[in-house]
Amino acid sequence: MQQSKFSFHHDLGGLEVLHNIDKKTDFGRHNHSGYTVALVDCGAQRFFRSGGQHLAGTNSIILINAEQVHDCRKACDGISSYRSMYPTPEFFNSLMDSTKNRAPYFSDAVIHDQVLASQLRGLFNTLDCPTSQLEKQTQLVSFLTNLCASTSQLQQAEDQKSLKCRIELAKNYLLDHLFDDIGLSELASLIHMSQFHFVRAFKVQTGLTPHAFQIQHRLNHAKAMLRRGDNISQVANSVGFYDHSHFSRYFKKNMGITPNQYKQAC
Template sequence: MKTSREIANYHRVDELGGLEVLSARYEQQTFSRHTHAGYTLGVIDQGAQRFLRNGANHIAPQDSIILVNHDEVHDGHSASEGGWSYKAIYPLPEQLQLIRSEAGLSDTGSLYFREPVVHDPELAGLLRQALHSLQHSANRLERETLLYGALLKLMQRHGKERRALEEPAAARNRIELVRNFLHDQPAADISLQELANLAGINSCHLVRQFQRYYGLPPHAYQIQLRVRLAQRLIRSGHRLMDAALDAGFTDQSHLNRHFKKTLGVTPGQYARQQSH
């Protein structure tokens, strides 16, 4: 009987003020709908991945580039027999903004990648080379040169500017109050009614509007923020049980379930990788 062989390694580097690099091979992994604080920029090494973005499913075959904007809801699973392998980084908006500013690119709007999958063999090669260098090269000049060059070309070729939507400020501000509260206190045990009271609207309206703006209902959005908090706590050396409880999960198994479906590794695996 053939056993599944799944490998995922998260490696943190110093470039751009701190950046997480993922090298992974999956066969049976299924990512639930989730978000990242940063952009997801990845290149498929082998196989193919199917993922949801913008309400539609997309397939990224070998040598294609995956582009998911920050805080954009997506999922992921195999689209080929035998699974898929890929490398990815998750730069924050301000990290890409730094490169845009230094390169003299227009920065009046937020950076937005319109296409979920792009077929650009030259750029895929540059991105793969940069990610390999981040994981294996000890030469800082080489690492930074390759990374900055690949990201700049990616933004020039496939990035657009997206200006803020024109809509009544008061309506958006009410929902932003809820979002800001969840970001400030992701571990807080708060009810939907309490959040609705904070926004000054009824519960049903809050759920509809929150999902419209952010792609997830409030409880699912809170789970994503708790996973991110648990990541930070684990990186800073917290015990897994303490990280789970401090992040608002009921116990370690509760954290394990959501962590694996979001990041593709267990909290224990992630903790061991931080010590390398």
């Protein structure tokens, strides 16, 4: 009964929603530019977040912060399904009318709150049906407001220690040259580290290797190009993948659907 359904909501600021029913393939470690807010409809899911493993059973809510590295796999014998959405930090900031560009931080990976779970279930059901913008927007804002009030903390200002600043410099350099063929020695030299120390420090700081970080952000750009209707092969070439199959393999590993399925849903 394995099935994946993806939807993209232009009238909700580009909100992405994914419904996975009895997914057989595990998602390896990755991250999203938006938060992951998921409801386990039945069965159970096990996932890595914040340096540890977490188990989410039926009616529990999974919370993963934006850019936070995680994985996901089925954790029961019977059918397991979940629905997830990916609101961006910018969307949260707009809800809070923030002038400081601060977004919430969810310290708990799994929460068991039947009121919030019921509200999230109703929201997903509404998003899956043809209805007015006002109804969808009102339910989404109401749920996220209640979620933040119940479970989140304001994200703390970044630590300014030397190592973190140097890794941030390397991250920014990677992003500025995202589609270039950058070598490890070039990145390590940029911040005056050995290649071994750099890879280790980068992974501790970001949860990803430099290569995985590069792939993740290339895929984010690719999604934006697919949403505007660009040809898949051209997208693959534009964002630095060798060919269509190479791009599709990484895309499905990250999203659980093919680039063509994503493009059709948008």
